[in-house]
Amino acid sequence: MDPLDPELQGNNQPPDLGYYSSELELSPGSWGIAPREQCWPASPPLDIDYLEGPSPNDLPRDDMADPSDLNLDAPSDLQDIPDLAMQLLPPPEATYPDKLVLSILNPCFLIPRANRLLSRASLLAAVQSHGKAHGYNVVVKSSSTPTEKKPGRTAKVWLRCDRGGHYRPRNGLTEETRKRRRTSRLMDCPFMLVAAGSPGIWSLTVLNPTHNHGPIVDKPRQPPHHKVRKGQVAATPYDWPHDCTFTPYTTALVIIDMQKDFCAPGGYMHYQGYDISAAQALIPQLQHLLQAFRSAGFPVYHTREGHRPDLSTLSSREAYRSRNNATGLGIGSPGPMGRLLIRGEMGHDIVDELYPIQGEPIIDKPGRGAFAHTDFELLLRNKNIKNLVIAGVTTDVCVSTTMREANDRGFDCVVLDDGTAAAEPGLHTATMESVKMEGGIFGAVAKLDDVVQAVDNFKVATMKKQPPQMAG
Incomplete structure (x- = not known):
């Protein structure tokens, strides 16, 4: 047919x-x-x-x-x-x-x-x-x-x-x-x-349909060798800082809001109904990071979010928003560690494991970002700091806001993927991805161990340049 x-x-x-x-x-x-x-x-x-x-x-x-x-x-x-x-x-x-x-x-x-x-x-x-x-x-x-x-x-x-x-x-x-x-x-x-x-x-x-040989098994290819230049930290989407100036004279560590109100039971975050386990698990990691920066002579800054006891720095919208939860408690409400997020109260202070030592300034901020309504930028400019290593809580709120404020002011920032935490894992991941967009629109993302390694490398290079000590 x-x-x-x-x-x-x-x-x-x-x-x-x-x-x-x-x-x-x-x-x-x-x-x-x-x-x-x-x-x-x-x-x-x-x-x-x-x-x-x-x-x-x-x-x-x-x-x-x-x-x-x-x-x-x-x-x-x-x-x-x-x-x-x-x-x-x-x-x-x-x-x-x-x-x-x-x-x-x-x-x-x-x-x-x-x-x-x-x-x-x-x-x-x-x-x-x-x-x-x-x-x-x-x-x-x-x-x-x-x-x-x-x-x-x-x-x-x-x-x-x-x-x-x-x-x-x-x-x-x-x-x-x-x-x-x-x-x-x-x-x-x-x-x-x-x-x-x-x-x-x-x-x-x-x-x-026949072959005279077996299937070709491709050997796994090793990723191309990436050598980080001197004065930089391995990061994504670019090695940080961009101009290879990772030294104590240009770089500072900023630890965001590791306060008892955010990291301890009975604090502000606890009454907001959020899981604080991620923030608590972050403390040992930041202890290791803090010790490395201190031993190498890098400047360290701490931030605390809180308001004056008379609530003169608290807007009516913020007061209403903070009480919009199941408990009805918000900023200024009484808690086991004093009034929530009020300066001078126990809950407002930094956790003991990461408490600042002499010479480490504390930036008391009334909002999310460390630059708004504070003298933080002035302190950094006076020390010629232009690179910021950012860690702390929470990733999607205060950490992200501070990083964006710093970026708008010309600072080169790196945020630590495993040195920050959020109330929910999805919020943390989304924030990390937003930083890396458009070639690093807000800065770079790095691992805590890579930053510590860069600090150690600087210490080794500095020790080699020192003249040998004469025996007495």
Whole structure:
């Protein structure tokens, strides 16, 4: 029966162009397809299961063509398309075609409706993706396309394994070319496919399903070696600081709001209904960081959020907002450690493990940021500080606000991913990602240990420059 017979196109029966329905029966013992029925391209969405590999529904369907573009009156458009209803014999032993069952990748199976037909690019992408998933690289060997002199030629693409062929020296056999031939990755792999089609209709035929080698196991590649320059800390998205000026004369540590009201039971955060375990777990980490900075002579600043006892620094909106919780307690309310977030109360003070020593200023701020309504910027400018290492709580509120304020004032900031904490992990993660956007719009993100290592490196370099001490 000729699928292009005009009489066939005059009735309601669609011509048989070799399409298969969405219901396919894959026989594990063979490499072919056992179609249950044939249908026109306007079949319902496909429901195909691969023997191995990705679902066809997940494959790209770009460059879709309209069926009205097909020239069904020209037999030359379809005369060279091979018969798709083929059953391939099981492969011989010691071959590996089962790792790449490409006969099921006939793109006719991927036609969900009449206005969606695969392109040549989609076919190649599907074949190569399936091959890589099973350890084989499928490459284009050659291709042919219609020309002005041969407009009826069917477009074809021959595909083979990248191990096909053998090494052929161009300048004769020399000792060097012999060595190259011995180490060549080419081994005459016989695996071969051919894809043929016209606009919108592409088919795939397996000429030889066997490989003469096993799947290629790619060795895990080591990440490119990244050497941090002197005076910098390994960070993302750029090594910090940008101008390699990590010294005690230009860099300071800022520990944000490690107060009992935020880190201890019975404090402000506790009455707000938030989990304080992340803030408590942060204390040992910051002890290690603080000790490193102190031992190397880096300046350290601490911040505390709180208000005057008469609440003259507390706006009515902030007072209302702070009481908008299940307990009804807010700023200024009595608690086990005194009035919440009020200067001079026990809860307002910094936890004992991180308490400032002499020479470490404390910035008392009435809001979230350490620069608003404080003399913090003046203290930094007087010491020529331009780089800030920021740690503390909470990541998404006071830490983030201080970092943004510093960025607007020209400071180069790095926030410690494992040196900060939030009430919820998602808030912490989102804040870290926002810092890294646009090449580091607010600064950089680093690990606490990397910063400590940079401090230790500075100490070692400084000790080497010191003259030896004369024995008395």
